[in-house]
Amino acid sequence: MKILLTAFDPFGGASVNPAWEAVSRVREDLPGIALRKLLVPTVFAESGALVNRTANEWGAEAVICVGQAGGRYEVTPERVAINIDDASVPDNAGDQPLDRPITPGGAPAYFATLPNKAIVAALRKAGIPSSLSDSAGTYVCNHLLYQVLEENALRHPERLGGFLHLPFLPAQVVNRSRTPSMALGDMVRALEIALAVTSAV
Amino acid sequence: MKILLTAFDPFGGASVNPAWEAVSRVREDLPGIALRKLLVPTVFAESGALVNRTANEWGAEAVICVGQAGGRYEVTPERVAINIDDASVPDNAGDQPLDRPITPGGAPAYFATLPNKAIVAALRKAGIPSSLSDSAGTYVCNHLLYQVLEENALRHPERLGGFLHLPFLPAQVVNRSRTPSMALGDMVRALEIALAVTSAV
Amino acid sequence: MKILLTAFDPFGGASVNPAWEAVSRVREDLPGIALRKLLVPTVFAESGALVNRTANEWGAEAVICVGQAGGRYEVTPERVAINIDDASVPDNAGDQPLDRPITPGGAPAYFATLPNKAIVAALRKAGIPSSLSDSAGTYVCNHLLYQVLEENALRHPERLGGFLHLPFLPAQVVNRSRTPSMALGDMVRALEIALAVTSAV
Amino acid sequence: MKILLTAFDPFGGASVNPAWEAVSRVREDLPGIALRKLLVPTVFAESGALVNRTANEWGAEAVICVGQAGGRYEVTPERVAINIDDASVPDNAGDQPLDRPITPGGAPAYFATLPNKAIVAALRKAGIPSSLSDSAGTYVCNHLLYQVLEENALRHPERLGGFLHLPFLPAQVVNRSRTPSMALGDMVRALEIALAVTSAV
Numbered sequence: 001m002k003i004l005l006t007a008f009d010p011f012g013g014a015s016v017n018p019a020w021e022a023v024s025r026v027r028e029d030l031p032g033i034a035l036r037k038l039l040v041p042t043v044f045a046e047s048g049a050l051v052n053r054t055a056n057e058w059g060a061e062a063v064i065c066v067g068q069a070g071g072r073y074e075v076t077p078e079r080v081a082i083n084i085d086d087a088s089v090p091d092n093a094g095d096q097p098l099d100r101p102i103t104p105g106g107a108p109a110y111f112a113t114l115p116n117k118a119i120v121a122a123l124r125k126a127g128i129p130s131s132l133s134d135s136a137g138t139y140v141c142n143h144l145l146y147q148v149l150e151e152n153a154l155r156h157p158e159r160l161g162g163f164l165h166l167p168f169l170p171a172q173v174v175n176r177s178r179t180p181s182m183a184l185g186d187m188v189r190a191l192e193i194a195l196a197v198t199s200a201v
Numbered sequence: 202m203k204i205l206l207t208a209f210d211p212f213g214g215a216s217v218n219p220a221w222e223a224v225s226r227v228r229e230d231l232p233g234i235a236l237r238k239l240l241v242p243t244v245f246a247e248s249g250a251l252v253n254r255t256a257n258e259w260g261a262e263a264v265i266c267v268g269q270a271g272g273r274y275e276v277t278p279e280r281v282a283i284n285i286d287d288a289s290v291p292d293n294a295g296d297q298p299l300d301r302p303i304t305p306g307g308a309p310a311y312f313a314t315l316p317n318k319a320i321v322a323a324l325r326k327a328g329i330p331s332s333l334s335d336s337a338g339t340y341v342c343n344h345l346l347y348q349v350l351e352e353n354a355l356r357h358p359e360r361l362g363g364f365l366h367l368p369f370l371p372a373q374v375v376n377r378s379r380t381p382s383m384a385l386g387d388m389v390r391a392l393e394i395a396l397a398v399t400s401a402v
Numbered sequence: 403m404k405i406l407l408t409a410f411d412p413f414g415g416a417s418v419n420p421a422w423e424a425v426s427r428v429r430e431d432l433p434g435i436a437l438r439k440l441l442v443p444t445v446f447a448e449s450g451a452l453v454n455r456t457a458n459e460w461g462a463e464a465v466i467c468v469g470q471a472g473g474r475y476e477v478t479p480e481r482v483a484i485n486i487d488d489a490s491v492p493d494n495a496g497d498q499p500l501d502r503p504i505t506p507g508g509a510p511a512y513f514a515t516l517p518n519k520a521i522v523a524a525l526r527k528a529g530i531p532s533s534l535s536d537s538a539g540t541y542v543c544n545h546l547l548y549q550v551l552e553e554n555a556l557r558h559p560e561r562l563g564g565f566l567h568l569p570f571l572p573a574q575v576v577n578r579s580r581t582p583s584m585a586l587g588d589m590v591r592a593l594e595i596a597l598a599v600t601s602a603v
Numbered sequence: 604m605k606i607l608l609t610a611f612d613p614f615g616g617a618s619v620n621p622a623w624e625a626v627s628r629v630r631e632d633l634p635g636i637a638l639r640k641l642l643v644p645t646v647f648a649e650s651g652a653l654v655n656r657t658a659n660e661w662g663a664e665a666v667i668c669v670g671q672a673g674g675r676y677e678v679t680p681e682r683v684a685i686n687i688d689d690a691s692v693p694d695n696a697g698d699q700p701l702d703r704p705i706t707p708g709g710a711p712a713y714f715a716t717l718p719n720k721a722i723v724a725a726l727r728k729a730g731i732p733s734s735l736s737d738s739a740g741t742y743v744c745n746h747l748l749y750q751v752l753e754e755n756a757l758r759h760p761e762r763l764g765g766f767l768h769l770p771f772l773p774a775q776v777v778n779r780s781r782t783p784s785m786a787l788g789d790m791v792r793a794l795e796i797a798l799a800v801t802s803a804v
Contacts, residue, residue, distance in 0.1 A: 071781075073374075073378075073379055073380065073381060073382075079484075079486075079540075080484050080486075080510075080511070082481075082482050082484075082511055082513075082536070083511075084481075084482075084513070099519075107509075107510055108482075108509055108510055108511040108512060108513060109482070109484055109485075109510040109511035110510060111484075111486070111510060117501075123375075124375040124376070127370075127371055127372030127375060128371055128372075128375070129371055129374050129375050129380075129382060130375070131378070134484070134537040134539060134540060135536040135537035137536060138481075138536060169328075170328055170329055170330055170383070170384075170387060171328030171329075173274075173330050174324075174325040174328060174329070174330050174331070175325070177274075177332070178274050178674075179274065179330075180274060180381040180382075181274075181330060181381075181383075182371070182382075182384075183371075183383075183384030183386065183387055185384065185386065186371060186384055272580075280685075280687075280741075281685050281687075281711075281712070283682075283683050283685075283712055283714075283737070284712075285682075285683075285714070300720075308710075308711055309683070309710055309711055309712040309713060309714060310683070310685055310686075310711040310712035311711060312685075312687070312711060318702075335685070335738040335740060335741060336737040336738035338737060339682075339737060379473075475776075475780075475781050475782065475783060475784075525777075526777040526778070529772075529773055529774030529777060530773055530774075530777070531773055531776050531777050531782075531784060532777070533780070571730075572730055572731055572732055572785070572786075572789060573730030573731075575676075575732050576726075576727040576730065576731070576732050576733070577727070579676075579734070580676050581676065581732075582676060582783040582784075583676075583732060583783075583785075584773070584784075584786075585773075585785075585786030585788065585789055587786065587788065588773060588786055
């Protein structure tokens with residue numbers, strides 16, 4: 001299976017994004033998978049177009065986007081993307097949309113088509129905390145997932161699409177009290193498991 | 202420096218204790234440190250005597266006890282042990298003391314003599330979440346720390362003593378919602394850093 | 403404005419539901435509001451039909467549903483309902499749907515039409531913790547909100563609809579560690595403020 | 604029973620302290636209790652002397668100190684005070700002691716003599732979240748409790764002493780995410796119950 005694995009760059013003043021730290025370390029030789037990695041700017045106006053163009057040109061069979069959800073305890077596949085941008089901080093281009101539809105007149109939501117529950121089960125079995133998330137928020141993560149799923153639904157119905165949110169890395173929380181984190185090695189392992197589960201669909 | 206590093210066995214129905222998982226993996230060849238490891242039963246009546254006897258026979262210059270504090274987010278050196286046992290679950294021998302002094306007529310508390318703040322600073326610098334804890338609870342962890350510090354204060358005033366609490370391991374929380382954890386590798390690294398900081402006192 | 407205010411009965415083995423405790427205490431004489439209260443069974447197959455039938459027969463201009471979201475810290479208006487039932491516990495009729503569409507072929511989601519952000523702002527100004535929620539879950543709460551918003555969208559486009567989630571009551575958490583709660587009086591006050599803000603649209 | 608009930612003033616930049624908000628509203632006519640209330644400055648160098656002088660001059664039979672523990676979920680009686688000041692923010696006089704003994708050469712700790720477990724049980728029975736705390740921190744709260752218990756132990760062994768920590772008020776957390784709070788009415792009720800339980804000793 002040809003899988004496009006994307007990750008956002010750092011945003012909101014952070015110097016690192018665990019998404020790219022993990023994605024960049026994922027093994028390239030996973031059996032049965034042709035893997036392509038893509039670093040995506042945390043920019044509303046660019047992220048979806050870049051990912052969909054790359055997926056289309058390459059002929060990806062699945063697109064798995066990865067992002068940071070600071071404050072979460074687990075690796076959380078996202079169930080759904082909703083048709084709204086509502087940002088509490090500006091993106092990396094300075095855009096801060098408030099209650100703005102991603103696609104005016106578009107579907108109100110798209111459900112991810114990755115095998116989310118099988119991914120959660122496989123991660124837990126591997127000792128990695130994971131649960132299904134019912135909200136990807138209303139920032140660039142949700143925006144990208146919406147645009148990927150919209151592209152798939154409208155033009156590539158056979159292509160799988162989904163999103164995995166990662167917690168903070170330990171080094172990101174040393175000055176934050178009571179904030180959960182996950183080791184980079186476990187994140188990398190989680191992504192490799194998610195890839196394997198997806199490719200076995 | 203001759204350092205005795207102790208860890209509790211599993212308790213409360215758990216099949217694993219991150220303390221011993223981490224301690225058993227600590228490098229034995231840390232520069233300037235003669236290291237001895239000791240697995241300690243989670244039993245009020247046995248833990249302190251075993252640790253102190255081992256420390257005395259070997260001539261330990263520092264005793265660092267390690268235990269699990271499920272629910273914590275960080276590696277937490279303990280500031281103090283108080284003269285009370287008050288258990289919410291039985292220990293591994295079935296003993297569940299309630300509001301019972303550890304040493305009747307003993308000092309109400311002993312302060313740990315490890316370089317706790319230097320350990321916290323070194324751990325954070327290494328990207329490992331850590332903060333000082335003001336309470337080791339009133340279970341076997343506090344009990345052991347009290348007895349170690351009492352032994353040191355009364356008979357070995359030059360011997361350092363302290364306690365490091367570790368969070369759950371990731372595999373321990375896969376079926377618990379919103380519970381923080383820490384990777385085993387980071388725990389091992391944290392202990393090795395704490396040993397190095399202690400030996401540099 | 404004619405506002406139908408609904409609340410679920412207790413579920414999941416609980417003996418009380420803060421939703422009805424609060425709704426039943428809301429003042430009936432709020433200026434400019436004709437208020438009707440409705441207790442709704444926590445049953446997938448019944449809740450939506452009952453609420454919509456009541457709203458239609460009475461000619462409600464707004465439907466505000468209230469439910470419990472145990473573990474939340476704040477009064478949380480819901481932004482959206484998604485077209486999926488996925489229950490972790492059975493409802494009060496023993497039904498536990500898994501990944502089942504609420505309306506097969508229906509819209510993937512509906513956005514609430516209450517003035518959610520104005521409600522949050524008014525509650526905070528009144529000293530009541532509140533924030534917007536991006537997920538009503540996938541249990542009966544989301545189910546009811548979906549069916550209310552679907553009914554409004556398809557047949558009563560002028561009728562407002564939305565959902566407010568309430569935390570646990572203090573008495574519900576006395577045996578749960580580290581679980582937030584909110585006093586009943588503050589919940590009642592929150593609902594009265596939400597009603598006033600809604601009626602001023 | 605003659606009970607002195609004290610509360611700190613706001614500190615750390617806050618405009619309100621739930622301790623005094625609650626203490627000032629406690630009923631004065633509780634049966635069997637002569638109640639005296641005292642507002643105490645959040646100042647290391649003044650708090651203990653003021654409270655002890657007041658207790659001695661009046662002939663208090665019990666001293667119950669009340670303070671804020673922002674971030675806690677429950678009313679938490681304190682088990683113990685330890686002989687150390689270690690402040691993360693300056694007190695209201697600008698003093699920020701670091702690892703400084705409260706009483707050089709003094710007892711390392713004093714245990715509170717209030718009926719803490721009976722208070723917790725009575726609060727829970729009344730539907731108010733409560734649990735015993737094993738640490739009053741190392742700020743002015745612990746400092747005051749230490750000095751009160753030291754005075755009692757050394758010169759008034761029959762006088763009871765203890766400390767109750769209160770969560771934030773709801774209005775204090777409207778701009779903090781995921782922070783628990785408690786309604787003022789429940790705090791007042793909690794203090795009245797604690798007074799009644801104490802007077803029944």
